[in-house]
Amino acid sequence: xxxxxxxxxxxYGSGSYLSSDVTVLLDIVxxxxxxxxxxxxxxxxxxxxxxxxxxxxxxxxxxxxxxxxLYQQALAQGTDRTATDIxxxxxxxxxxxxxxxxxxxxxxxxxxxxxxxxxxVLLQRALSDDSxxxxxxxxxxxxxxxxxxxxxxxxxxxxxxDAHPNSxxxxxxxWTGKGAIYQELARSLQPFNxxxxxxxxxxxHQGKDVIPLLTLADPAGVAWLAASEEDWLIPSGLLNSTVSxxxxxxxxxxxxxxxxxxxxxxxxxxxxxxxxxxxxxxxxRRALTKPLQRLxxxxxxxxQTARLIDKIAADYHITNRNRIKPTIAEATRAILRxxxxxxxxxxTDHRDTVLLxxxxxxxxxxxxVLGDKILPYQAITLIKQxx
Numbered sequence: 093x094x095x096x097x098x099x100x101x102x103x104y105g106s107g108s109y110l111s112s113d114v115t116v117l118l119d120i121v122x123x124x125x126x127x128x129x130x131x132x133x134x135x136x137x138x139x140x141x142x143x144x145x146x147x148x149x150x151x152x153x154x155x156x157x158x159x160x161x162l163y164q165q166a167l168a169q170g171t172d173r174t175a176t177d178i179x180x181x182x183x184x185x186x187x188x189x190x191x192x193x194x195x196x197x198x199x200x201x202x203x204x205x206x207x208x209x210x211x212x213v214l215l216q217r218a219l220s221d222d223s224x225x226x227x228x229x230x231x232x233x234x235x236x237x238x239x240x241x242x243x244x245x246x247x248x249x250x251x252x253x254d255a256h257p258n259s260x261x262x263x264x265x266x267w268t269g270k271g272a273i274y275q276e277l278a279r280s281l282q283p284f285n286x287x288x289x290x291x292x293x294x295x296x297h298q299g300k301d302v303i304p305l306l307t308l309a310d311p312a313g314v315a316w317l318a319a320s321e322e323d324w325l326i327p328s329g330l331l332n333s334t335v336s337x338x339x340x341x342x343x344x345x346x347x348x349x350x351x352x353x354x355x356x357x358x359x360x361x362x363x364x365x366x367x368x369x370x371x372x373x374x375x376x377r378r379a380l381t382k383p384l385q386r387l388x389x390x391x392x393x394x395x396q397t398a399r400l401i402d403k404i405a406a407d408y409h410i411t412n413r414n415r416i417k418p419t420i421a422e423a424t425r426a427i428l429r430x431x432x433x434x435x436x437x438x439x440t441d442h443r444d445t446v447l448l449x450x451x452x453x454x455x456x457x458x459x460x461v462l463g464d465k466i467l468p469y470q471a472i473t474l475i476k477q478x479x
Contacts, residue, residue, distance in 0.1 A: 101234075101255055107337025107356065108366045112220075113213045116235040117248035118205065118342060118354040123151060126343070126355055135431040139412070139478040145240070149340055149355065150429065152333050154363045159330075162447040163365070167327040167372065169443070174214070174327065175376035177308050177319030182218035182227035183384040184317060185306075189229060189260060192297075198230035200252060200261045204238045204273065205354070206336040207266035207421070210328040210369060211308050215264060217374045226384055232256070237342035237352035240272055240414070243280035245342075245352045253291050260297040263305045267326060268312035269422045270401055270413065274393060278303050302391045311419055311468045313394035317387060321396075323470045325444035328369060329421025332428070333357045337366045400466065404436070408474055415475040418466075420444055423473040427451045433476040434458040438466050445471050 104115050128151040129137070137143040155163070185199065193199045199219070203212030216233035218224075236248035252261070263277060281303060284295045298304055302316060308326055310318030328335045340355035397418070404416055417426040424447055426432055435452055437445055440461050448471055452459050466472060 101251060105356075107209070107235075107339045108361070108364050109209075109213055109337050109370070110367070113216060113370070114203065114209065114233045114235050114337070116205070116209075116337065116339065116354075117245070117251060117351060118235070118237060118339065119345065119351040120339070120356045121343075121353045123355050123357070123359075126151070126340075131429065132431055135476065136478045139415075149343060151355070152340065152357055152360065154360055155331060155334065158450065159447070160363070162450065163327065163330045163335075166325045166330050166444075166447070167369070170325055170327045171373060171376045173324065174308070174373045175380055176382065178211075178214045178218050178373065179227070179377050179380055180385045180387050181306060181308075181317065181319055182215060182229075184387040184389075185215075185219065185262070186227040186229045187386055188389070192260065193230055195230045197259045198232050198256070200256050200259045201231055201233040201264055202252065202261055203233065203235045203264040204277075205235045205342050206333070206339060207329065208264045209235050209336045209339075210366070211266050212264040213370050214373055214377070215306075217370065218377060221378070223378075232259075235337075237354070238273060238276055238280070239342060239344055239352070240276055242344055243276055245345075246280075246347050247351050249280075253294065257291070257294065259294065261295050261304065262317075263303070265305065265307045265315075266329060267307055267309040267323075267419055267421055268314050268318075269417065269419045270397065271312035271314040271393060271395060272414075274303065274305055274312070274314035277305060298389070299391060309419075311397060313390075313396035315390070315393075317389050319387060321468060323419045323444075323468055325420050325447075327373075329419075330424060330447060331365060332425070334360055334363050335365050335369050338364055397468065400469075404466075404472065404474075410474065410477075415477065417473040417475065418469045418471070420448065420471050423471040424448055424451070426473040426475060427455070427457065430473075431476045431478075432457055433474045434460060436466055436472040436474070437461050438463060438470050442470055 219229045219231040237245040306317045307315045311323045343353040
């Protein structure tokens with residue numbers, strides 16, 4: 093591994109995280125250089141096929157006071173679970189990789205921007221914790237862009253492979269919804285999925301066809317390793333840039349022009365929770381006393397919700413699956429960022445859907461309570477059809 097290559101990557105920033113937490117391989121561009129497209133116009137352009145969602149941005153505003161309060165509530169009720177899940181994931185990674193990685197060839201964590209970033213940073217901190225021999229493991233952490241229909245940023249991926257040619261790579265995301273990003277990842281990694289490829293063992297270290305995706309929660313049943321398959325209120329799922337290093341959703345760039353782009357929201361520094369979320373959850377992890385759990389790994393996706401998604405598409409006459417946003421996190425983000433038609437809930441009073449229900453009241457969005465038949469999802473947002 094050439095130190096020259098590593099140093100070359102060091103010039104990239106870390107958003108609002110510490111440089112020891114992550115190196116984000118994105119081209120940070122000025123807010124003024126990006127077209128700020130209002131939500132409803134963006135929705136019409138996306139659905140008519142005139143523009144891809146990764147070619148435009150609705151610039152983010154600071155969360156409202158109510159939104160902030162609900163985040164704090166989610167943090168209070170979800171900290172112990174976040175800490176426990178991270179500890180079990182780190183323990184499992186240690187168990188799998190302790191024989192194969194060392195300081196020369198660290199485990200490479202690649203977080204998928206943005207939802208993967210807070211989780212990747214927490215994992216990086218846990219693996220770097222010298223005081224805990226149960227999961228201390230040499231690792232490095234990068235953030236790179238993945239875009240639906242357009243895949244992983246190939247330039248960023250190549251930079252990492254050049255810098256760490258003999259290290260196993262794990263991809264990190266926050267949660268799975270329908271498994272669309274898993275499929276995007278699998279498609280992007282297909283060229284490496286050949287035992288004669290020089291980087292085959294770097295990516296397919298768990299075997300041919302095994303996509304090494306790790307998530308905190310995996311309701312879709314597609315991850316190789318996840319802390320659970322439940323849909324729960326992951327605190328970092330409630331905020332956008334202010335819990336993911338102040339970086340925007342990534343914008344597509346043609347590979348010949350360089351890395352995918354992103355905006356750094358310097359105007360939101362005052363309301364940024366990125367480091368506070370990590371510090372708080374990490375302190376809770378260090379204070380845990382319960383025994384650690386070796387989590388199961390899955391070589392192939394189970395797609396346990398595929399039939400349910402098919403049924404919802406049929407019941408609501410939806411031909412474009414991108415209009416179905418399952419999981420509390422996705423459903424909440426869709427209300428904040430898109431133009432929703434209705435919300436489907438499993439129950440009227442689940443404590444993890446308080447913010448969702450508040451947003452629906454606030455914006456006059458229809459709620460249908462469908463009971464157990466949408467489980468494992470607690471919530472699904474359906475995006476409005478645009479003619």
